[in-house]
Amino acid sequence: MFHPCLKNGTKVRPIHxxxxxxxxxxxxxxxxxxxxxxxxxxxxxxxxxxxxxxxKHTVVTVGGALKDTTKAAIDREGLMSVDVxxxxxxxxxxxxxxxxxxxQWAADGDDDSKLLRYLGLNES
Numbered sequence: 001m002f003h004p005c006l007k008n009g010t011k012v013r014p015i016h017x018x019x020x021x022x023x024x025x026x027x028x029x030x031x032x033x034x035x036x037x038x039x040x041x042x043x044x045x046x047x048x049x050x051x052x053x054x055x056k057h058t059v060v061t062v063g064g065a066l067k068d069t070t071k072a073a074i075d076r077e078g079l080m081s082v083d084v085x086x087x088x089x090x091x092x093x094x095x096x097x098x099x100x101x102x103x104q105w106a107a108d109g110d111d112d113s114k115l116l117r118y119l120g121l122n123e124s
Contacts, residue, residue, distance in 0.1 A: 021036070022035050022036075023102060029105075029106075030103075030105070030107060032103045032106040033103055033104065033105060033106055034102065034103065035102065035103050036101050037060075037097055037101050037102070047084050048060055048084060048097070050082075051080045051081070051082040052097065052099065052101065055099050056078060056080050057080070057096060057097060058080040058081065058097045059074055059079055059082075059094065059095070059097075060083075060094070060095040060096075061081070061082075061094050062085075062092065062093045062094075063084075063092040063093070064083070064094075064110050065083045066094075066112055070112040070116060073116060073122065077119065079119075092109060092110050093109070094106070094107050094112070094114075094115050105118050
């Protein structure tokens, strides 16, 4: 029997698994910040989760790729990175994932300098 507050039990799995938890974001943050990575964010979760097995922060680019100089700066800091394909519904974006799979930082578009500024890095 389902709890009467949960119509047909449709929300039981996300609530009990913790997948519905969203951490508060700061004013001005991208709307994805604080959410757990999911298929609405990127269609190729397997590639992302494989990169996350290191237990380090992971930079995910959806529908594009980081410039070589940006990738080199990220590698020097010991972060993981992965490029995943996009779908018609998802435009180009870059995400920084915490090791627990929650989005720490996000930006739309293909300007790598925003990521580097957030991380306190430069391209050289």
